[in-house]
Amino acid sequence: MSFKTVILSSVAVAALAAPAFAQTNLRISTHYATEHPSGKLLAAFADDVTTMSDGDLTIEMFYSSSVVGTTETFDAAINGILDCDATGGAYQTGKNPAFQFVGDIMGGYETPWQQYSWLYYGGGYDAAQELYNAQGMQLIGWSIYGQESMSSSKPLAGLSDLQGWKFRSPPGMETEIFQELGATPIVMDFTEIxxxxxxxxxxxxxxxxxxxxxxxxxxxxxxxxTYPGFHSMPSDHLACNKTVWDGLTESQRRIIDTAWQKLSFQIALSNEKANAEAAAALTADGVTLHDWSPEDRAAFRKGAQVAWEDWGTRSPEAGKLLASHKEYMTQLGLIAE
Known part of the structure; x- marks a missing residue:
């Protein structure tokens, strides 16, 4: 037998002896469209996961809530129709009011970085994980694009301008906060605005x-x-069926976590740039942008806390998450003890 034959035979035996790794595919649904900036970054996230895993882990991303409606995505992941949900916790307050405090704290943190720091360094991840695990889900992380702005036909320069101000509002905690402060929120769909x-x-x-x-x-x-905004900074999430998540290898879980944190960073940065460009263009076109004073922001946050406290009584998990936020916001100097 020649030396070449021995080498080839050894390679063949080694190939047969090597374990066969089955490719893992995760089905993830998002409410964003493929052409939306967040949709494009989600596509980059999926590509990062595949590339870093050398093709061992792939993601099938469903855009524009094409499999089930946005509010049903979480349940679809729980029930195995999907593997992961890339929408947001605020859609699940009907399951547990505590989801409000992982979806949109309303008037709480001033920047995405403060809110991210609660999740990763302020005890938020463990507190939130209990809520998700109780539903059979695993929270992987957030993506936060930054403060929202309110648009108005008349000046909205400070707290006093909210008196009698009629505006389109999403349902839930926001309506309670603005009613408390004298505004008239009217719940309506985006298409009616x-x-x-x-x-x-x-x-x-x-x-x-x-x-x-x-x-x-x-x-x-x-x-x-209003710009920069102060009243609402929603967080989207990546949450996966816990059984599916636990069935991944440690390497696969770390790859997903790392790729998601990159996406989170890019979403916050790209939106900050887009909003700054929009602000410059709007100012040039004669639109007036109102930056509320620190005093008015603090007064809004104080008013918001009335609604926080009420929501904190609606379930033990809500109370626990609220206490965690308040402790961290106190450390940051956003609220007083």
Missing amino acids: FTALETGIIDGADASGLANNVGLGIYDVVQHA
Whole structure:
């Protein structure tokens, strides 16, 4: 037998003896469209996971809630229709009011970085994980694009301007906060905002961040906005079926966690840039941007705490998460003891 034959035979035996790794594919659904900036970053996240795992782990991303509705995505992951949910915890307050405190704290942190730091360094991850695990899910991480802006047909320069201000609001805690502060929130769908502003049914709207509001065409109708915002900073999440998550290798879990943290960083940065560009363009076009004073921001946060405390009584998990947020915000100097 030649030396070459021996080498080839050894390679063949080694190949047969090597364990066969089956490729793992995760089915993840998001409410974002493929052309949306967040949708594009989610595609990059999926590519990062595949590349870092050398193809051992792939992600099948479903955009625009194409498999099930946005609010049903979490249940679809629990029940095995999907593997992971890339929407947000705020859609699940019907399961447990505590999800409000992982979806949108409302008037709490001032920057994405403060809110991320609660999750990773302020005890938030463990506190939130208990909530997710009780539902059979594993929280992987957040993505936070930053403060939302309010748009208005009249000046919205401070707390006093909220008196009698009629605006489009999402349902839930936000309506309670603004009612407490004298405004008149009207719950309506995104699709109704433009006509309601044109006809004067509402004076303004809470829709999204400044750049997204430009895309919606809101500033073709109204000429005032809050910027930088202060009232709402929603966090999207990546949450996976816990059985599926536990079935991944440690290497695969670390790859997903690392790729998601990169996505989180990029979403916050890219939106900060987009909002700054939008602010400059709007100012040049004559739109007035109102940056609330530290005193008015603090007064809004104090008013928001009335709603926080009420929501904190609605379940033991809500109370625990609220206590964790308050402790960390006190450390940051955002609220007083």
